[in-house]
Amino acid sequence: APPSPRRTLLGRISLPERNYLAEALRTETVGGMILLVAAIVALVWANTFGSSYTSVSDFHFGPESLGLNLSVAHWAADGLLAIFFFVAGVELKRELVAGELRDPRAAALPVVAALCGMAVPAVVYTLVNVVGGGSTGGWAVPTATDIAFALAVLAVIGTSLPNALRAFLLTLAVVDDLFAILIIAVFFTEQINFMALLGAFIGLAVFYLLLRRNVRGWYIYIPLALVVWGLMYNSGIHATIAGVAMGLMLRCTRREGENHSPGEHIEHLIRPLSAGLAVPLFALFSAGVSLSGDALADVFTRPETLGVVLGLVVGKTVGIFGGTWLATRFTKAELNKELAWADVFAVASLAGIGFTVSLLIGELAFAGDEVTINEIKAAVLIGSLTAAVFSGVLLKLRVRRHRELHEAEELDEDQDGVPDIYEQGDPAYHLRMAAIHEKKAAEHRRLAQLAGAASNEPDSPA
Incomplete structure (x- = not known):
């Protein structure tokens, strides 16, 4: 039997995926900018009027x-982040039934x-703390990727990444959120309160049945979601789990006559609320x-905080790059010839921006130890900032090549709203392009004739 063809890694994505990606990235990028501003305001507020910030x-x-x-x-961490994880749940469901997964x-x-x-970040953190005699309880801190912050960095440094790389980053972050x-x-x-947990499961079952019976009305679902969230919080399991569970229940496949599935429609409504x-x-x-001189110095001397910084900057980069290389090494896949492993x-280094999660x-890892929590947060900020700067430098080195690829992907000469690269096999597209080129050629001939006639006229008298 002939060998099966090798798949292209990070090749061109489908047109529906490209359109979904463009809309999602616009919202996440704007949200990332707001997130960046909020983080700066928090740092300035805490380091200038610390008592009012605490109160x-x-x-x-x-x-x-x-x-x-x-x-x-606490309301922000357990309540508002449930909205963020609800959107993550919808994204994951869409990826599983209609997207890259x-x-x-x-x-x-x-x-x-x-x-x-x-x-790899978990291993890096653990090794640093075993060798340095620190607490291994924070091993999960450097494992997360903050997609909104990562996309904000992309927008700030002005890099036009090809759609395949953007889709890879977004899909990677969705899977990252799940884990x-x-x-x-x-x-x-x-500790688990099993009665509250049972109540939450009953609420989720009702939520699911209402969706399957196509019951409509925000005035039904929002109160039910609040009840499920409250029961999940009181069960002892982190309340954000309720958000992702409800997100996963939404239908993300389109039926005949639908422009958008219910999941896509609700995600379109909720994503700005989450990101913004x-x-x-x-x-x-x-x-x-608090970012006093001592606090910053301690980040690089305490094993817990050093483990977080190295986990985000080194662990994330090595882990994602190594995992991608291994996937191509042991499967029938090869890197898109228009991209390089440097991309x-x-x-991978951009994914080292951990921040929100x-x-x-x-x-959660250091609950009750306010001093250590403060230092871990400082380490997360320093690690994320270092990853942002490092990835920004790497992306700038390839910015010209990225811009060429991005412009080629977005070119729409026939101005029908669909990039030309997706229409090259369509006979109707070639007819439209032939008509456009003939129109341009006729315009050039007319201009040449006018220029020739002008040059043949006798000079006017002085």
Whole structure:
């Protein structure tokens, strides 16, 4: 039998995937910019008016009888981030049924890359702390990737990445979010209230049945979602798990006559709320760490904080790049000839921006130890900033080649709203292009005739 053809790694993505990607990246990039501003405001506020920052963060409100009298910072971490993880759940479901993860062979690459990109940082952190005599409890802190912050960095440095690399980064982050959720659920649940957990499962079952029966109305789903969230919080399992569970239940396949599936429609409505409000507010009340000279120096002397920085900067890069290379080495895949392994390395280093989920896991891993939490947060900020600068330099080295590829992907000479690269096998496209070229040629001939006639006229008298 003839050998099966080798698949192209990071080749051209499909047109529906390209359109979805363009819309998702626009929202995430704007959200990333707001997130960046929120983090800067938090740092300035905490280091200039620290007492007011602490008093606002620690202000409690909510019904005590329902076990929900929480601080502002707690509401941001457990409440607002549930919206972020709801969107992550919808993204994951869409990827599984209609996106890059639909084909098991294509899914192998981002899954292997994401797993290696989480395992290697955990190993780096653990080794640093075993050798240095620190606490290994924070092994999960450097395992996360913050897609919004990563895309904000791309926007700031002005790099036009080819769509395949952008899709790889987004899919990688979706898989990363899934495993981060599993880590939070499995490793950071100490005591379980089984009655509350049973209530949450019943609520999720009702949510699922209503969806399957095509029941509509936000006034039904939002109160039910709040009840499920409250029960999940009181069960002892992190409340954000409720968000991802509900996101995974939405239908993300289109039926006849539908322009968008319910999952895509709801994600379109909720994603701006997540990227533009929920995540930035979490950052505002989580990123406010004291950055005194001693605190910054301790980041590179304490094994826990050094492990976080090295895990994000070195572990993420080596893990994702190594996982991608291994996936191509042991499967029938070869890198897109228009790209270089340097591009994969740059995207891998960009994934070292941990931030949102890393801050959350840091709070969970060292709960009750405010000093260590503050230092871990400082390490997350320094590690993420270092990864951003490092990846920015690497991407700038290839910016000209990236821009050429991006412009070729977006070229739409016949102005029908579909990039020409997706229409090259369509006879109607070639007819349109022939007509456009004939029109341009006729215009050039007319201009040449006018120029010739002008040159043959006698000079006017002085």
